[in-house]
Amino acid sequence: MKKLSILSIIALLLTIGTYAQKTGDVLMTINNKPVYAKEFKRVYTKNLDLVQDETQKSVEGYLDLFIEYKLKVAEAYAQKLNENEAYVYDFGKYEEQLSRNYIYDTKLTDDLIKEAYNRGLEEIEASHILVMCNWDAFAQDTLVAYNKVKALRDRALKGEDFNVLAKKNSEEPGANEREGKLGYFSAFNMVYPFETEAYKTPVGGISNIVRTQFGYHIIKVTDRRLKFPPITVSHIMISTSKDTTTKAKERINEIYGLLKQGESFEELAKKYSDDKATGINGGTMKPFTKGQLKAPPFEEAAYALKNTGEISNPVQTRFGWHIIRLEKINEIPSFEESQVDLEMRIKDSERLKIVTSAVNDKIKKKYGFEGYDYLPFFEKFVSDSILKRNWKFTSLRKEDNKPLFKIGSQTYFYNELAEYLFERQTKVRPYQQKRSLIQSLYDEFETEKVKTYFKRKLEEENDEYAGIIQEYRDGLLIFEVMAENVWNKAKNDTLRLQQFYNNSKENYKSNQQLNGAIFSSSQKEILTQVNELLASGKNPEEIKKQLNTTDKIQVLVTEGFFDLDNNQLPPNFELKEGISKIYETGSSFSLVKVNFVAPPRVRELDEVKGRVISDFQNTIEKEWVQSLKTKYTVEVNQKTLKKLKKELGS
Template identity: 55%
Template sequence: MMKKFLSLFILVFLSATTVFSQNKKEVLMTINGKPVYTNEFKRVYKKNLDLVQDESQKDIDGYLELFIDYKLKIAEAQAQGLDQESAYKSEFSKYRDQLSRNYLFEDKVTEELAKEAYERGKFDIAASHILIRVDYESVPQDTLAAYNKIKSIREKALKGEDFTALAKTYSEEPGAKERGGDLGYFSVFTMVYPFETAAYNTPVGEISEIVRTSFGYHIIKVKDRRAKLPKIGVSHIMISDKKGARTFNPEERINEIYTMLKQGESFESLAKQFSDDKNSAVKGGKLNPFTKGDLRASEFEDAAYDLKTIGDISKPVKTDFGWHIIRLDEKLPMETFEEQKQMLEKKVSEGDRSKLVTTATNNKIKQKYGFKKEASFLPYFDTYVGDDVLKRKWVMEPIPASEEKTLFTIGDRKVGYTDFAKFIENRQRTTRPYKQKEAFLVELYNEFETEQLKDYFKERLEVDNEEYAAVLNEYRDGLLIFDVMNKNIWQKAKNDSLGLDEYYSKTKTDYQWKQRVDADIYSATSESIAKQIQTMLAEGKTAEEIKASLNTEEKVNVLITPGLFEIDQHELPKNLAIKQGVSSIYPNNDSFVVVNIKEVLAPGVKALDEVKGKVLSNYQNDIEASWMESLRSKYKVDINNKALKRIKRDLK
């Protein structure tokens, strides 16, 4: 709920940009002397008018009140110091990083790598490999020894020695003796990028050149190259086995539905009536197309791809989500690059390809603003930083002024030794372990230089690009709105159990049960079966007796759903006569429904536990209304009426 609130405010209210306010503008109002400009109000009014649902707030005066409330919340958030909180700064920094990607040079490099991944992704590779372990921190003699070892193994393989036997004998990969280096089939983004590149560039049946990764040296034998499976479209019926205390056995229910499908019952109708996946149930069970690996349920994917002909239906399949019956609806062609572009670029930016992107981006920023290295960092920092940095316990000592130097200059910014020292002290706690201090310092320097280059670019971007500045400031204020509401309204209401009880006591007549029935709902496959159910109920037969009489292992004629139902719940037939006893027969989605109403419950007040979420929401609204009154008293708002008249004239 809170995140939705934040998204709504980001859409509905766009704050003025610092760039705009630098120009000479007409002041619409002041809040404790701080100006708010007319162009800001006009811009947000025109952009967001259609999003305002309250008709009274769509005219200028009504919208102005909404806008003032928004500005007061921003002022209060700043007064409470929420813009200085570490969580706020971290969240804003993440968004700035994401937004600036649209303007950074890295997008072009990312797109090129995404295109490469798309072409590779048309195929799966089956391969084996041999690994000789050595990491990037190893001393030169160990690195050379590992290289010579993998080189001699490759020569043996090229002369015809069995690759699997070589892997079992020499490979240092865990499990190599059992698997013989076999990796099975894999595709893009499955392996580290250098390994993937070598595998895709090696013809089937041949052995790759030696390739180095963070794990060590590899040689790869490519055994097969097959076209990737295209996406398929399926429908399913799901019976969850995690939906609380069910009144029926989920496995028994899915088998009953499977029997009904074999009898010729409509898949769509059964999905609409009984599937617990409500998002797909309303569409007759239809799911979005997928390929292997897209879903977090390999059992489901395997069963779906085992269906060969359109219309084929699987036997019940068990996954972590429950029980499923799957029908094959369509086989789709491979997606185009444009269709996959967003997903591919996300994977490029998050995986080891990102290092290539970073290098290219850094070079572009250096070229744009000018970059000059002033002093070498390693000789000084190798002595200045103690070995305890490898244990993440190094404490920075101030660098004397006589020793302070400029590391590099980017544009008009000079970055010095002290800046880097602070970075080391903070970053040491979150980086991966290192064995050698020198290698660690080189890695940290590369990270530091990248961070400084990107920060400079982003700062310049907010000054140079009005569009970017506007969107960034919009999110900045949106975060503050979320934080101030969370602190003063949402958490306050959530933690005030006594206040919630008192509020419920005052307003409990607003939370009423409608008329309800304690009933068993019988869904029959035919009208004649429904008539038999009516007769058996009249004879005093129980639900279990009716089920045992009408259903067999080969054929399911009735499904029974007991429970308490409000009279307008979708499980009950429309126009059901609400009275104790056995109902008439009601046609419903290709079945025939009989309801045995055991008790009719009168309307009444719901207990707090039954409506706690709704009561809490209303209590929050009540607290917010009082809080806004206090803000209106705390802050002085002065409206420039001449400016307001001009706005009304311009927006008329």
């Protein structure tokens, strides 16, 4: 089934990309369109390690893969998939992200990273009072709000109880109950201007008035503390659902009892944890800090552990029941270790506006920018109905369509801004003033077009960027063309899928399985008792009740069907019906009661549908690629190929 991300698909398809080179030796033509040797050389050297088939690691072997890739790209363009709305959106989003790496003001970004790191070392506890004020309010309304918050600040400075003032006067929803209290926060938890003012204010102090998109604030800082260090824990999880909550709690308590009796945490996690990603490693999780997991009960229980090896009581979260063991209290990451993550967070936060503004100015300076006075015309041309988001745009007269601004060799005109105003009016936040709305949308339009010009020039001027962006462009097209011609057909053509399954049933046999019960204990003599009880006719549930108590779990029992590679079965398990011998594995012992052995059988289509669809997709793809080889004429320049083979040594 198609479960791979776009980036995974690109990787599987060898992430073959192209530079926009215009010159060089022609390696081949596809319907007379040249493909250059330089392009092949770049992707060959880059992707050779990804090739699994040794026969395809030679230049000629890899050339076959390269040709198939180029044929798929050619077909994507032939089907005009590059015009699909989803493709245009996804590519534009990636292009925006990639170009940031070439656009940003490095020094300014570095300063913001250092600031965020230093702030993130501590947490601030604060309360605030908010007087709401629309961010584009009329001057008289702004003045009223400002004077109100100033008066409240003066009262707080004179000694009035800040939280009482907040309860009675703050316009933040819920302020009456919370009395303005925000709890502890750190970098990136609050809007940037608010965060900045809070960090500038000493403990016990009242901040200056700060303006945000919500209105005017004053802040009282009541505490500053070092941020909690990241910790590493291991856990055993038993997942829950509506019909298994009771059984999950019972099982986690059984496991907890075994831990108290000295059984290995790692072995129990490997055998019984439903978090398979961590269970395979004995339950160990990646380091995290408080608030990162979005699972407060788990985090509180984890941070309550003080000593390495200490184990929590069973704790319930929305995922299930957990037992947590503290492995390590880690050091706070250094600046160097945090730098990449902080840079990404800055680029996804409102701090980006600071960088964007600086970058916009930098691009204007590099390519030359000339702007013209547009506002008087548009204040008359655009009616007040734009504030209600229903302004009707009529074409400008030819004599009114004047230059709006010029960046490099590109000039934009009034009609382009008018169309932008019309399209964007329904997508912006509410405005009170027409002038503010027009200015804001003009700023958006200018920034967008300046960046577009820069990206166009960047692809022309920077080979590295051109190569990466073309690689992603073609990778997305490959994804689209494969979905259209392979994946969707395999899923939707149920008749052919059934025929494919009928013709290859032998490929979908089940493994041999056993039906029975697995008994585990840290004491060999307990399993000796289990053996005797089984021989006397007791069933697993009766044995569990006889040997276990609320205070002491002596044996853990799992019943059902088991593949022979199930990790609960002891190593070197000898499969036969009846009661097995007692196996020793590390510090634990196992015994298996085999009721019967289920032989391999052909699974029904519904049981293996995902696998059948995947195999069917491979068949469809082979047929489709063969049709492309018939549709397109590929001619390889043998002289250039020979030269490449000599140069690349294969």
